[in-house]
Amino acid sequence: MAGTVIGEGLSIEGDLSSEEEVVVQGNLRGKLTTTDAVSVGSSAVIEADVSAQSLTIAGQVTGDVTAAERVDLQAGGRLIGDVKASRLTIADGASFKGNVDMDV
């Protein structure tokens, strides 16, 4: 099970930094940093810069996104912000607006 879960209905205003997996289903405004994976659920609304090992987005993210490994933007996911990751997938049905930097 994930180390940290921000459930639906919960909102955090501020910085969240972690050394474990973070699952967001609720709201987060500020900054999200973890050395592990981040999963943004379909009900999540994030207004924050996100930095993680890997990132899966099924909800809404507004902010710049940095992943050491990969970013997966799933169908129904919505990302407004720049992506910096060595691997990026954007599923059919996802919305995305921003620049991509894949370290080439």
Added chain:
Amino acid sequence: MNGSVIGRGTVVRGNVRGSGSLEILGRVEGDVSVNGELVIGEDGAVRGSVSGSHITCSGAVQGDVRGSEAVLLERGARVVGDLTAPRIGVATGALVKGLVRTDGEPALGAARRPATGGARPIAFPARAAAPAPKAEPREESREESGDSEPPEPKAAREAPPPPVVPALAKGAKAKKKRKED
């Protein structure tokens, strides 16, 4: 599932609010407010005020703790701040520094009635009601003697207020004193 967890390796700097239950195993530097159950684990720490419906704390809190139903401090809990809830439990080995107060209207009747026997529930309202009439009329009669008695007001307002100390003729006190001597 609507349960949230702030894990052991997680630090939140900011406020956490919302519905549902929350378990804090990591650290929060900010206020925490949920309307469900709140658990602060052994290694959990909050620097800020904490509120929830049913709060169980085994960790550290530096700030006020307010539960709309109950606050339970388990062994190992360390709280520096005020505790407020209709029901408060403090286990052996829990540390508290602050004001502890059981209050809150809805649970007042519910919590006390089953705990006390047959006679005491009557004693509570009686004791609460008794001091009030004793204290209040005296205050009222002094301050607003004109308003408390319906037939008098107009006359009382025109005439000077009745003297508090019985009026004595000039020199009466001195005479009395001389007599006593």
